[in-house]
Amino acid sequence: MAVRLGVLSTARINELMLPAARASERVEIVAIASRELSRAQQYAAEHGIERAYGSYEALLQDTDLDGVYIPLPNHLHVDWSERALAAGKHVLCEKPLARSRQESEHAFDAAQRAGRILAEAFMYIHHPQTLRIKSLLDAGAIGHLRLIRAAQSFMVTEQDDVRLFRELKGGALMDVGCYCVHFARFIAGEPERVYGEQRLNDHGVDLLFSGTMRFAGDILATFDAGLDVPRRDFLELVGADGTMEVHDPWLGGEGEDPLILIRRGDETERVATEQLNPYQLQLDDFAAASQANGSLVSGAATESHKPRPSRRYTRRPTTAMPSSSSRQLGSRAVWRDPRASEFPGRIRTGDLLRERSGRGSLADDVACPVNGARCRHCCHPRRRGGGDRARGGGGVLTLRPEHVLAGRPGG
Numbered sequence: 379m380a381v382r383l384g385v386l387s388t389a390r391i392n393e394l395m396l397p398a399a400r401a402s403e404r405v406e407i408v409a410i411a412s413r414e415l416s417r418a419q420q421y422a423a424e425h426g427i428e429r430a431y432g433s434y435e436a437l438l439q440d441t442d443l444d445g446v447y448i449p450l451p452n453h454l455h456v457d458w459s460e461r462a463l464a465a466g467k468h469v470l471c472e473k474p475l476a477r478s479r480q481e482s483e484h485a486f487d488a489a490q491r492a493g494r495i496l497a498e499a500f501m502y503i504h505h506p507q508t509l510r511i512k513s514l515l516d517a518g519a520i521g522h523l524r525l526i527r528a529a530q531s532f533m534v535t536e537q538d539d540v541r542l543f544r545e546l547k548g549g550a551l552m553d554v555g556c557y558c559v560h561f562a563r564f565i566a567g568e569p570e571r572v573y574g575e576q577r578l579n580d581h582g583v584d585l586l587f588s589g590t591m592r593f594a595g596d597i598l599a600t601f602d603a604g605l606d607v608p609r610r611d612f613l614e615l616v617g618a619d620g621t622m623e624v625h626d627p628w629l630g631g632e633g634e635d636p637l638i639l640i641r642r643g644d645e646t647e648r649v650a651t652e653q654l655n656p657y658q659l660q661l662d663d664f665a666a667a668s669q670a671n672g673s674l675v676s677g678a679a680t681e682s683h684k685p686r687p688s689r690r691y692t693r694r695p696t697t698a699m700p701s702s703s704s705r706q707l708g709s710r711a712v713w714r715d716p717r718a719s720e721f722p723g724r725i726r727t728g729d730l731l732r733e734r735s736g737r738g739s740l741a742d743d744v745a746c747p748v749n750g751a752r753c754r755h756c757c758h759p760r761r762r763g764g765g766d767r768a769r770g771g772g773g774v775l776t777l778r779p780e781h782v783l784a785g786r787p788g789g
Contacts, residue, residue: 380405382406383406383409384410386411434458438461439465446470450472463485472498500557500560502656514649519622523595524598525614530603531586559591573590623641
C-alpha cells in the first residue's frame with residue numbers, strides 16, 4: 379500500500395517532487411494546502427491532486443494522511459515539522475531543517491515524542507552515484523583521502539525571492555552550500571575546525587559563501603556556494619594516489635548518465651551508475667521508513683539499484699597516517715555522520731532520523747565495524763539527563779553502516 383502524503387504549500391520545488399511521486403509505486407500525494415483555498419484548489423486541479431485545503435492546519439487534521447512533505451521557506455521548517463509530528467504525521471522536510479543545533483534537536487525531540495519519522499530532504503544521498511562514490515573511496519580507489527572540493531551555485535533573478543531575505547533564513551550557504559557541507563561530513567565525519575567568508579546583499583544575506591573545513595586524518599574540504607553567479611555543480615575528491623571527479627553530484631546525472639572519473643597518473647577510469655530520479659528514490663526510502671516506522675536508509679526501497687561491490691584497489695606506498703586516523707576497513711563500509719547542513723558545524727540534522735523505540739535505543743543491535751558499539755560517529759546515544767545507550771536512555775540518531783552500501787532496509 380502506498381504512503382499517502384499531503385504537501386504544505388505550492389512551492390516551486392513541488393514541480394520536481396510531484397512527477398517523482400507519480401512515478402513511485404510507494405508514495406501517493408493526495409492533498410495540497412495553501413494559505414488561500416482558491417490557490418490550493420487551482421493547484422490541485424492543475425496537478426491532479428485529490429484534496430485541497432485553505433490552511434496548513436486544515437491539512438494536518440486530515441486523518442487519512444500518513445505523512446507530509448514540507449517545502450516551506452526555511453524559517454518555517456521547524457515550526458511546521460513539529461506541528462505535523464504532533465498531528466501524528468511522518469515528516470519529510472526540505473533542507474535545511476534548521477540553522478542551529480538547538481532548533482533541529484527540538485524538532486527531533488518532537489519526532490521522538492510522537493513516535494514518527496522526521497527526515498531532512500537531501501535527495502542526492504539516496505542516489506546510487508553517492509553510494510558508489512563512498513564505496514570507491516572505501517575500496518582505496520584514490521588512496522588516502524586528502525582533499526574534498528565542492529561547489530553549487532546558480533543565478534537568482536527575482537528580487538523578491540525568499541532566498542534573498544535574512545528574516546526568512548535565506549542565503550547561499552543555507553540554500554545550496556548545505557549540499558557541499560552535508561557531503562563532506564558524510565565522507566569525512568565531524569570537522570575539527572571551520573572557516574568561512576561571505577559577500578552579503580543589502581538584507582544581510584550571503585549571496586556568495588566560501589568555506590574551509592578540517593577533518594581528522596588531515597583531510598581538508600573547501601567549498602563555495604552562490605546565488606548571483608553562473609550555475610555550477612562540482613565535486614572533486616583528491617587522494618594520495620589519484621583524483622575522483624563527479625559529473626553531476628547533486629542530481630545524479632540530470633539529462634545524461636551519471637559519471638565518475640577516476641584519474642591515477644596517466645590512467646582514467648570511467649565509472650557509470652544508473653540515471654535515476656533522486657527525488658523518487660528519496661520518496662521511496664521515506665515511504666519504506668514510514669511503513670516500518672524505522673530508520674531511513676539510503677537505497678532501502680530500491681534494492682535493484684544498489685551499487686555494485688567495489689574491487690579493492692592496490693595502493694602504492696605512501697606516508698603512513700597517524701594511528702589515530704588509521705582504519706582497517708576490510709570489506710565493510712564505514713559510515714560517518716552526515717548530520718550537518720550548515721557550515722559552522724551547528725546543525726545536527728541530515729538524512730538521519732531521531733526515533734522512538736520501545737527497546738530503548740535503535741543502536742542496541744548495531745555496532746560500528748571499526749570502533750565498536752560506542753562509536754561516536756555511528757550511534758550517538760542521547761546524553762541529556764544521564765541517558766546512556768546501554769541503559770536505553772532515550773532516542774538515538776543511527777544509520778546501520780553495513781546498509782549504506784548494501785542497500786538493505788534498516789531499523
